Amino acid sequence: MTFCGLMALAFGIWIIYLKFVPNFSYFDIDYGAEHPIVFNGELMKEGAVLENGEPKLPLSVAQLAAGSKESIRYEEQSGSIIMTTSDKVLRMKTEALTAALNEKPLELRFAAEARDGTVYLPIEPLEQLYGLYAEVAESTGIVTVLAAGQAVQLAEAVEEAKMRSEPTIRAPIVEALPANAVFRVWGEKDGWYRLQSPGGYIGYISKRDVKLREAEKIPEPERSEPFVAWNKPGQKINMTWEAVYNRNPDPSKIGPLPGVNVVSPTWFELLDGDGKIRSKADAAYVRWAHRNNKQVWGLFSNGFEPERTTEALADADTRFSMIKQLLAYAKMFNLQGINIDFENVYTKDKENLVQFVRELTPLLHEQNLAVSIDVTPKSNSEMWSAFLDRRELGRIVDYMIVMAYDxxxxxxxxxxxxxxxxxTEASVKRIIEEDGVPPEKLILGMPLYTRIWTEKQGESGVEVSSKAVGMDQVADIIAQRKLKPEFDESAGQHYVEYEENGALQRIWIEDERSAASRVGLVRKYDLAGVATWQRSFGSAEIWPAIDRFLKQKS
Incomplete structure (x- = not known):
């Protein structure tokens, strides 16, 4: 036989060897931890720790398995751990066996702990809140974690089988398994199943050596019935803010406000970085509102003071103190909602504001309180717009009120x-399209005030100043000066101008025409309703007009 023939024969034998002769060596398994974790068929970078046979999961794995990094938060300074869902808030601290679930005491069998820079969470609360399932393989110590609602295909070995490190008989053996052994199936490749053995190891077995069984389904955790913030189907929200400065208005002098079904008095204000809240709530005002079939959503403001806002939002205990105060005030004054109005906030506090709302909302819902938050139209302003994570806030709150003015x-x-x-329309569209906030959660904020602009010639050119005025004052000016408003097509509202003391006075008028146009946007985008700033700026005629516009079908 020629040399070339010998080479061809040798090559053929080698191909047959590779294809038909299995590898009988064993794979040197090293998963890098005493108790490795497998989630979704993948080995996690960090392992678990066990206490009396019960696993504790690293924070990163718990967040991944819960489906949201934001739903489980750890604050190193206080050792606080806060777990949130749509209807639950659990608070605990490292090394503590006591916790609080929706303000109620909860005893834990095992404490969370911080070890070598990693926080480990006991499986018990993770199972209760997120439905996580964890099992520890006795033979290997491997921890398998499954998520709530997950369906995992099972398979059974039809005879004694070899699980290999790769989908080929030439790969070393990971584990030899008896007939009838049951595996979890995590995928398939080149005629092989990627499986997890009863001991927790990951490897491959030829499809012909296993048969599929029923899927394993991890149950969902129990959830409360979804909270319904507005139980008046077919009726749009028609809210007006009540600006309360030094004292509350005399309800007997307010008038009926036909069509208004929610009032939001500016009663609650953050006073300091420790989370103390000042209340100007008035029981007489609430009684008036309820007699007139109006819900009361008390407004909670940060006083537009950024330093105290930073301090109050940064700490779990301080946030909880604010929440408890709001819950107490809401119960004391029989409120139906809380309206959050945080403005002039540092962009660095964006995540902490979302966390506050995330912790607040389930507890307010438990007390049957609607949660709304005021947001500005999107802009480049750091302190007035950029700090608002509208996308994430929109997932949490019942309503987002777009303050479409100024x-x-x-x-x-x-x-x-x-x-x-x-x-105004562009402001609404951006939040719907860019941030994914559902239109049915958006309330359009409308101004009942306008500004009288004064333009006069100064040394360096035209100097501009303004003052805010309500509807009645503008109507008086128009009547006294016998002005004839013209319609400004570019603004979509009436406009007048006149001379006074050598200066040009300009007014873009808020009236029934401008209100009708804005309510038209509510119908066009099927928004939840309107909110007007603020009640005392409105004329007696504007309330039935807004009500009429909201009830129009087209």
């Missing part, structure tokens, strides 16, 4: 509408 603000260098129609 397009031209009090100290604007240029005169213009407080809220032109194109700007």
């Amino acid at each position: 397009e031209h603000w009090a100290s604007s260098p240029k005169a213009g509408s407080v809220a032109s129609l194109p700007w």
